[in-house]
Amino acid sequence: MKSVDMNDALINHNTLYIIGNGFDMHHNLHTGTSDYYKLLSEKKIYGSFDNAYDLFESYGVNWGEYEKSFSELNLDEIEEQIVTFPDYLSDHESDRDDTIWNVNEHLRSLRQAIFGSLREMVETANKDIDKSNTRIYNVFQNAAAIINFNYTSTIEKLYDPKNISIFHIHGYYASGEELLFGYKDGNNSNKYRDHNFDPSDDGRDYYIDTQRESIADFYDGLKKELQLKRLEDFLKSIPDKVDQICVMGHSMSDVDGDYMEMIDSITNPRTWFISQFDGKPSLDDLKIYSFSNKIVFYSLNDLLI
Secondary structure, three states: OOHHHHHHHHHOOOEEEEEOHHHHHHOOOOOOHHHHHHHHHOOEOOOOOOEHHHHHHHOOOOOOOOOHHHHHOOHHHHHHHHOOOOOOOOOOHHHHHHHHHHHHHHHHHHHHHHHHHHHHHHHHHHHHHHHOOOOOOOOOOOEEEEEEOOOOOHHHHHOOOOOOOEEEOOOOHHHOOOOOOOEOOOOHHHHHHHHHOOOOOOOOOHHHHHHHHHHHHHHHOOEOOOOHHHHHHHHHHOOOOOOEEEEEOOOOOHHHHHHHHHHHHHHOOOEEEEEOEOOEOOOOHHHHOOOHHHEEEEOHHHOOO
16 A cells, blocks of 8 residues: 555544554664663673673574574573582581572573663663654554554654554553563473473472473463453453454564454454564464454655554
8 A cells, every 4th residue: 555545544444553662662662672782791690701692592582583483492492501419418408508599590580681671772762762754654543543563652652643542562661560571382391391300209308399390480481371351351442343444564474463363353443454574474474363364564754654
C-alpha cells in the first residue's frame, strides 16, 4: 500500500494496535538486541572472570533471538563450571554449606544481570523519548485500543492518546510493574533433573543435589508466563467493534503466537496490517497463523510523519 493509503486506513477505521520493539527503534530509541547485549557485557558475575554476555555464551546460549535463547541454556555446562564437592573432613558445617551458597550467589548474579540490564535499557530509553523527532501522522486517532509489548512510555509521552486503553502486556516500567521477560517453551530443567536425580541411587549427595536443584530452579525462573487471561479480559472490555489490526514493529514470531491467535479469535478483524523491516516477517513466516489470509504488509517508513 502507498503511504497515504495506509494513513487513511488507520484514520478511517477502528483499529486495534499491537506495538512491538520495532516501534521504539523507529523512534530512535536504543532498545535493540545489541543494546541489551552491551549492557550484559558490562555485568560481572560472582565467582567468574567472565562478564554476563560471555558467560551465557559459554553456557550454550544462542544469541540469535532476544529471549528465546535463554531456553537453550546448557545446565550440565553450568554445573561443570560452578558445582563443587564440599570439604567432608572439615569440623565446620559452614565449609560444606559454602558450596551451596557459592552456587546460589553465582545464579543470583546471573539473574540480576539479565533483569538489571533490561531495566537499565528501558530506563535509558524512557529518558531519550523526548529527544525523538519522529511522530507518525494521525496514528492512534481512531484506536479502539492498544496492546503494547514494550515496557517503555513512548506512546504515552509522544502521542498522549487520551481516552484510549493501553495494555502493557509484559509490564510497564513507569508504573513500577514487574517486567516479564524470558522464554516461552523449554524443558532443559526436566532433562537435567531426570539424569541427575535418580531416586533409586543410594549414593546421592545432599550438597551436590542441592546445588543441582538451584541450577534447575534458576532455569525454571527464566520462563515467561503467558498473560492469556489478562489479555482475554482486556479484549472483551474494548467497547467498539475492531475493524482491523495494525501491528507496528512486532516480529510476529511464534513466541507470542498464542496471543495473536486469541486477538484474532476474539476481535475477528477484517484485516491484519503488519509492518515489515527488511522483508521480515514474510508471508511464509506467518503461515503458522490461522489468519494469514487476512495479512497486508506495509513499512513503518511508509507512514506519513
